[in-house]
Amino acid sequence: MFDNRWLLCPICHNKTRVKINGNTILKNFPLYCPKCKNEILINAEKFNIEVIKEPDAQTQSV
Template identity: 65%
Template sequence: MPEIQWVLCPVCRNKTRLKIRGDTILINFPLYCPKCKQETLITAQNLNITIVKEPDAQTQSR
């Protein structure tokens, strides 16, 4: 049986409503935390979760 683990919020370190298995792969997944009400973009593979840092949107200047 594959290992199952709760996904913890990277901001407040509490459990979210999501569980992942050892063979789960998430790429650019929007993780929402019901406690701190923040959404964070994560990538998960082999039960390792990393936060995806996206650059802020740039305005076009003419």
């Protein structure tokens, strides 16, 4: 049987509404936290969560 775990918010460390198995692979997954109301892009594989840092918008030079 698979080991199931709740994904925890990387910001406030509370439970989210997403549950994953040990063999679940998530890439560029938008994880929403109902507690702190933030949405974070993550990668997840074998319960290892990696937060994807998005570059800030830059103004273009003409």
